[in-house]
Amino acid sequence: MLTLLHAPTSVCSQKVRVGLAMIGLDYESRLMNLAAGEQFEAAYLALNPDAVVPTLVDDGLVVVESSLILEHLDERHNAGRLMPKEPAERLQAKHWLLRCLQIHAAINTLSFATAYRLPILASKTPAEIDASVARFPDPVMGAKRRDLILNGTGSPYVGQALMYLRRMLDDLQAQLAGDWLGGQGAGIVDVALIAYVDRLDRLGLQGLWDAHPAIGPWLARWQAMPAYAAGIEAFTPPGSAAPMRAAGLDEHWPALRERWAAL
Structure with a gap:
């Protein structure tokens, strides 16, 4: 089970x-x-x-x-069907899976520096915020969370996140020769990356891939997939997506646009 x-x-x-x-x-x-x-x-x-x-x-x-x-x-x-069989492609896929640690950290950073920040500030006192981050087993992660909540897109962690995401999007664009990174269909790298790119879209940060024309269609293909509906859309609180995306487009992307262009 x-x-x-x-x-x-x-x-x-x-x-x-x-x-x-x-x-x-x-x-x-x-x-x-x-x-x-x-x-x-x-x-x-x-x-x-x-x-x-x-x-x-x-x-x-x-x-x-x-x-x-x-x-x-x-x-x-699944008899390994999502993983490439050719050795070089298999190693490349495994490297992407390792890189997801950095990619996740970047997505987490932007989530808490933008959409998640104001609800926390509105619902918790400074003492409650300090108490919540003190529960992190890793005190460095707790300190990072506190900084993001207090400073938003002004946090130094945001610059690091943008650097990781620039590399992710550059490499994703370069490897999307066809519809999917996995070849004829979605493979393990497609599965590993979709939630991260989808979160950027939901944060209203689609401008991050304005210069990466393969990424928007890749995301759209995913959003039409039954697996996307079951794994992501089915768990999204009703009515939450549009306001988050609109706030990102109106407030957060303008605050990040120049920094992104300078990378």
């Missing part, structure tokens, strides 16, 4: 749910309330000491880190 402990709008949870849908696997869903701090409870920390989602339990085997979960699901339950 597969059990997934995940959160509705967590990009890494989205990524794994898309993979489960692509492979056609049923799973027991255990949704977690990250805003309430359920990821810091002792029972969850026993499974995932980093206090992040998702966590997969596969017949008693605990698997953490979304890229590793994707690779595990593909190998164990």
Whole structure:
């Protein structure tokens, strides 16, 4: 039996749910309330000491880190069909999976520097913000979260995020010779990256790929896929997408445009 402990709008949870849908696997869903701090409870920390989602339990085997979960699901339950067979392409795919650690950090940075910031400031006192970030097992991650909440797009972490995303989008554009990175159909790299690019779109930051003409159509192809509907759209709170995108286009993208152009 597969059990997934995940959160509705967590990009890494989205990524794994898309993979489960692509492979056609049923799973027991255990949704977690990250805003309430359920990821810091002792029972969850026993499974995932980093206090992040998702966590997969596969017949008693605990698997953490979304890229590793994707690779595990593909190998164990899909005969490796999402992974390229040719050695050079296989190594390239595995490199993308490793790069997802940096890519996720960049997406997390922009999410909390833009759309997630004001609701937190409106609902928590400074003392409550300090208390929430103090619960992070990694104090550096806690300090980063606090800085993003307080300083928004003025945080120094945003510059680092833009640097990682510039490289991701440049490489994605260069490798999209056809419809999919996986060749004839979506492969493991397509699955690994879709939630991140989709989040940028939902944040109203589509301008990041104005000079990358292959990325918009790739995203649109994904958004028409049943796996996208099952893994991402089905867990999006009703009515939340349009206001987030509009706020990003009106407020956050103008604050980032010049910095992005200078990279």
